[in-house]
Amino acid sequence: MADMFDLTERVALVTGASRGIGEAIAKAYAQQGARIVVSSRKQEACQKVAQEIVAAGGEAVHWLVTSATWTRSPDCSAKSSDALAASTCW
Numbered sequence: 001m002a003d004m005f006d007l008t009e010r011v012a013l014v015t016g017a018s019r020g021i022g023e024a025i026a027k028a029y030a031q032q033g034a035r036i037v038v039s040s041r042k043q044e045a046c047q048k049v050a051q052e053i054v055a056a057g058g059e060a061v062h063w064l065v066t067s068a069t070w071t072r073s074p075d076c077s078a079k080s081s082d083a084l085a086a087s088t089c090w
Helices: 020-031 043-055 081-086
Strands: 011-015 035-040 059-065 070-072
Touching: 011 020, 020 035, 020 043, 020 059, 035 043, 043 059
Parallel strands: 011 035, 035 059
Antiparallel strands: 059 070
């Protein structure tokens, strides 16, 4: 899949990325150079996928999604997708 497309310097927010198709999409986008925001309702699963992406040489952070709001993981204080793309989390 290395020649499929280039996502370098792009940010991909992947919902449902803690397992299944969402996880596969997050990892595939990371392999193509995207910075990944792993989001799901399961904190530990989000962290695990983000750590796996980073361990494979990619860039990833995780967001916990609740029914009422987005709760940002404490390792980064970005408030919007623009701020996230420019943040020091990467």
